[in-house]
Amino acid sequence: MSDNINKHREMIDLSGVPDNPGCYIFSDDAGKVIYVGKAKNLKKRVKSYFQKKELDAKTQGLVHAINAVDFIITDTEVEALVLENTLIKKHRPRYNINLKEAQKYAYVRLTDESFPRLVVARGHRDRQVPGKGELFGPFVSAAARDHILAVLNKTFKLRTCARLPKKACLRYHIHLCHAPCIDRIDETNYGEKIKQARQVLKGDTQELIVRMSGEMKQASEELNFEHALDLRDQIGALKGLRERQNMERDRKYDEDIIHYVVKNSTVYLLLFNVHRGTLENKQVFKFEPTDEDFFEEFLVQYYSDNKVPAELIVPQPVADSAVSFLKLKAGKSVHVTVPQRGEKKQLLDLVMKNIEITFFGDIEKLRDLKAALKMQETPEVIECFDISHISGTGMVASMVQFRNALPDKSNYRRYRIKTVTSVDDFAAIAEVVRRRYTRLKEENAELPDLILIDGGIGQLNAATAELKALRVRIPTISLAKKFEEIYVPGADEPLVLSRKSKALQLLQRVRDEAHRFAITYNRLLRKKELLD
Helix, strand or coil: CCHHHHHHHHCCCCCCCCCEEEEEEEEEECCCCCEEEEEHHHHHHHHHHHCCCCCCHHHHHHHHHCCEEEEECCCCHHHHHHHHHHHHHHHHHCCCCCCCHHHCCCCEECCCCCCCCCEEECCCCCCCCCCCCEEEECCCCCCHHHHHHHHHHHHHHHCCCCCCCCCCCHHHHHCCCCCHHCCCHHHHHHHHHHEEEEEHHHHHHHHHHHHHHHHHHHHCCCCHHHHHHHHHHHHHHHHHHHHHHHCCCCCCCCEEEEEEEEEECEEEEEEEEEEEEEEEEEEEEEEEECCCCHHHHCCCCCCCCCCCCCCCEECCCHHHHHHHHHHHHCCCCCCCEECCCCCHHHHHHHHHHHHHHHHHCCCCHHHHHHHHHCCCCCCCCEEEEEEEECCEEEEEEEEEEEECCCHHHHHHHECCCCCCCCCHHHHHHHHHHHHHHHHHHHHHCCCCEEEEECCCCHHHHHHHHHHHCCCCCCEEEEECCCCCCCCCCCCCCCCCCCCCCHHHHHHHHHHHHHHHHHHHHHHHHHHHHCCC
């Protein structure tokens, strides 16, 4: 991997990317989406772009163009696949494959032949044309349609040949077709298979699964194990389709799904835009409420500048005055729904899950850190210092703050070292610690619960000496990168945690973010010097 990729990696903030399945979204410095991808594990997939030793020319260009990383988590990898397709259609990112033609044919037709077939449909304009059979769709993409088509043909062993041959083909011999061509199945029994396939295409998968499960149990009791195994495989395939169809909600109107959490006098709110049944975007908001009617106030402010959908799915009833405003703004009826069960409740729960990951994703790591360091209180606010210089010149420092285990960039600070003229990391750490906490003490401002120093015992001693001189009592530790050892004041030996420890992972994340921020500032200053 080139040095340029390494340097660029240090400038990109990946600290908030979770381990969940979902979609990742890369944007350039103009804020334009340049790539959308899906992943079973978002963190591993996103980091892989910056860790691979060899990249092809196109991927190198992508990585160099990345300025920001966003994500939307889903419950399953299949849902991520559907969401990925939607986001690609919306943003048309330059680094994604362009499959314009595939978007036009996301329909399935059930022919009206004696032994009907499922075939690709070329559009919906002739839906009612006699003799054309029955049309199903649209699906979210040609890929989704093709997957369903393949599963149904395999599951129910339907014919795929345009004309019935005079002898059985290969599909019959490998048990993928009932072979109506050689009378292995009559029209009545074949029609039953078609009825089941139609049921799936209409979305009634659950009822079919329950019925087939009963048939499987009966076949097993009758010792007809071969038939029972066939039914088991069919049920498994249908469950997979049902999972995919959960994200393909055929709607002729738009919905917004909104949920929020109030914590420490702050509202953490997330909004999903659902376009005609398909999730396509998320928006996050964080604000301090002025009164108990903050939710209605948010709705009025947000929809004053944004399109009002036909339906809002929300966690609580909305005041009549706010509903009247929404109807007036939309110029038509607007439904405000507070679901208690069903698919809408599942969507509301998914928004809550995204809130927890986006704003509070690493609370468990905080608990582990408290236990590992034997602290009395949970270190909700952590501040970390790092020193950066290039060949002994341009010495700067950074201070990053994590709140509830997530970056609080409004409280990041950067420093030019003023009192140190030589390469002396100990003295530089002492200076920035002194400057930071002298100011907080004078302003009677909030102090962190834990201070983390990037370095070993020397850097730690320099920091704690300054804190002692200031009479500021804050738990302070350092993290040495070579062996990831944690130094604690007064301890004879460093604390060594498992690489899988959530506490260590959090400290590494905070340390790496401080390092990234320091490097970015150093390069900015050097660039200014070159321009001057």
